[in-house]
Amino acid sequence: MTRDQGIAAAIHDEIERLILNGTWKPGQRIPTELELTARYDCARMTVHKALARLAERGLIVRRRRAGSFVAAPPAEQAVLTIGDFAEEAARTGQRYTHEILLRSEIPAPAGDFTTGEPLLLLHCLHRFDAVPAAWEERLIRIAAVPAVRTARFEREAPGTWLLRHVPWSQAEHEISAATAEAGVARRLNLRRGAALLCLRRRTWHGGGIVTDVRLSFPAERHRFTARFSATTEK
Amino acid sequence: MTRDQGIAAAIHDEIERLILNGTWKPGQRIPTELELTARYDCARMTVHKALARLAERGLIVRRRRAGSFVAAPPAEQAVLTIGDFAEEAARTGQRYTHEILLRSEIPAPAGDFTTGEPLLLLHCLHRFDAVPAAWEERLIRIAAVPAVRTARFEREAPGTWLLRHVPWSQAEHEISAATAEAGVARRLNLRRGAALLCLRRRTWHGGGIVTDVRLSFPAERHRFTARFSATTEK
DNA sequence: CCGCTTAAAATGTCTATACAATAAGTCTAG
DNA sequence: CTAGACTTATTGTATAGACATTTTAAGCGG
Numbered sequence: 001m002t003r004d005q006g007i008a009a010a011i012h013d014e015i016e017r018l019i020l021n022g023t024w025k026p027g028q029r030i031p032t033e034l035e036l037t038a039r040y041d042c043a044r045m046t047v048h049k050a051l052a053r054l055a056e057r058g059l060i061v062r063r064r065r066a067g068s069f070v071a072a073p074p075a076e077q078a079v080l081t082i083g084d085f086a087e088e089a090a091r092t093g094q095r096y097t098h099e100i101l102l103r104s105e106i107p108a109p110a111g112d113f114t115t116g117e118p119l120l121l122l123h124c125l126h127r128f129d130a131v132p133a134a135w136e137e138r139l140i141r142i143a144a145v146p147a148v149r150t151a152r153f154e155r156e157a158p159g160t161w162l163l164r165h166v167p168w169s170q171a172e173h174e175i176s177a178a179t180a181e182a183g184v185a186r187r188l189n190l191r192r193g194a195a196l197l198c199l200r201r202r203t204w205h206g207g208g209i210v211t212d213v214r215l216s217f218p219a220e221r222h223r224f225t226a227r228f229s230a231t232t233e234k
Numbered sequence: 235m236t237r238d239q240g241i242a243a244a245i246h247d248e249i250e251r252l253i254l255n256g257t258w259k260p261g262q263r264i265p266t267e268l269e270l271t272a273r274y275d276c277a278r279m280t281v282h283k284a285l286a287r288l289a290e291r292g293l294i295v296r297r298r299r300a301g302s303f304v305a306a307p308p309a310e311q312a313v314l315t316i317g318d319f320a321e322e323a324a325r326t327g328q329r330y331t332h333e334i335l336l337r338s339e340i341p342a343p344a345g346d347f348t349t350g351e352p353l354l355l356l357h358c359l360h361r362f363d364a365v366p367a368a369w370e371e372r373l374i375r376i377a378a379v380p381a382v383r384t385a386r387f388e389r390e391a392p393g394t395w396l397l398r399h400v401p402w403s404q405a406e407h408e409i410s411a412a413t414a415e416a417g418v419a420r421r422l423n424l425r426r427g428a429a430l431l432c433l434r435r436r437t438w439h440g441g442g443i444v445t446d447v448r449l450s451f452p453a454e455r456h457r458f459t460a461r462f463s464a465t466t467e468k
Numbered sequence: 469c470c471g472c473t474t475a476a477a478a479t480g481t482c483t484a485t486a487c488a489a490t491a492a493g494t495c496t497a498g
Numbered sequence: 499c500t501a502g503a504c505t506t507a508t509t510g511t512a513t514a515g516a517c518a519t520t521t522t523a524a525g526c527g528g
Contacts, residue, residue: 019402021440045485056290063491065506067508173462178411282479299479299519
């Protein structure tokens with residue numbers, strides 16, 4: 001991370017280090033741009049760029065006339081990466097397969113969709129090395145992705161297919177736990193009442209909802225992990 | 235978001251809009267800095283600043299000599315905000331209380347800590363409106379936060395107290411589901427075998443682990459939600 | 469047609485300067 | 499002592515120019 005070239009990057013990294021190792025504490029005022037300009041013997045714009053980046057990343061807060069201050073540590077945040085199944089399997093050397101168990105066009109129920117609008121309903125079972133790993137129930141608004149009508153989802157699972165067909169969407173995620181009722185338990189090869197880790201994701205594009213998916217994972221076979229660092233390690 | 239002042243901000247926002255609404259598609263080449271300089275009738279540095287910001291946010295990819303391209307949409311990511319209990323309760327108008335049920339100094343077991351090092355072990359029950367909402371088991375490395383020895387955790391829960399005493403740490407989160415075994419079930423007033431949503435968080439500062447906490451939530455009373463937008467809505 | 473060199477296009481960074489915007493501090497009148 | 503006006507320190511943004519860096523593309527010799 002410190003291998004970046006450039007004076008501005010060096011200043012940025014050095015100040016970041018001072019903040020992260022506690023030398024400069026939250027609330028403390030840091031030197032002004034002019035002082036840093038002198039210390040590093042460079043142009044003010046160069047210092048400014050370094051500080052602007054630190055401010056954008058939330059490590060410092062800047063106020064005109066008052067100066068720059070080390071920010072208070074943020075409320076705990078976690079950046080979850082919801083991996084693509086195929087990708088995840090590849091990483092762990094497992095074989096991934098999926099199977100569409102239901103495919104049906106239905107009118108939208110009340111809720112997030114415009115009632116009555118045509119939707120595609122899919123049920124899909126995901127397996128890692130032939131063992132059921134996730135159960136997916138998905139609704140897709142056909143008007144948002146007309147091509148979905150002819151998609152067969154044989155090579156790609158619906159989620160992966162959509163990622164390629166709906167660029168730059170927004171999503172809302174909800175993670176919860178539940179106990180398996182009979183239908184899901186049978187699909188996932190669990191006993192009724194087993195704990196499930198559930199992920200619901202609704203995806204939007206250009207103001208309209210695109211898809212609403214619920215994924216259920218056997219508790220002992222899946223977990224979400226996230227590393228959060230103040231420095232948003234890239 | 236578009237209320238920012240300035241030419242660079244305006245250019246940034248306009249290009250962002252073109253990408254998000256699909257006018258400029260992933261992979262597509264966007265105009266060069268020089269072309270944009272002409273289009274917006276401003277200095278190259280101004281355009282550069284706008285594009286650099288878009289690149290940092292991951293909406294475009296820039297390659298010298300080749301040009302700038304709309305990036306492929308990222309793998310699904312979700313930014314989870316793990317709210318402070320007290321804060322969360324205040325937001326929903328509930329009354330939050332916590333109770334320390336165990337406090338004990340123990341030598342570190344094998345694992346993430348240096349074996350044998352003195353730790354503080356805490357068990358804590360969190361309640362919303364007197365109803366058990368979360369069960370916390372926490373280890374704190376005393377050497378990392380010596381002040382913890384004298385902290386009483388009467389007004390503040392351990393997590394909140396630590397946030398104030400350990401600035402700018404890093405953390406790793408793990409979310410899973412489980413079924414309640416007897417001890418936890420009793421604390422949370424659940425029947426055995428009920429589904430739990432579990433969060434484990436390990437926090438580091440300056441190279442050393444600070445605390446390792448496991449939180450268990452009754453499945454039907456808690457969920458994590460996260461909104462992800464390409465635009466990292468602040 | 470291949471591999472090497474060379475030119476050039478595009479982005480990356482820095483400098484120096486100017487002026488704008490904000491808000492903390494200071495002074496003054498009452 | 500306080501309200502309001504003024505000063506000024508500090509950050510925010512823009513400009514124009516210079517040079518560095520990277521990598522595609524072109525040209526050329528074999």
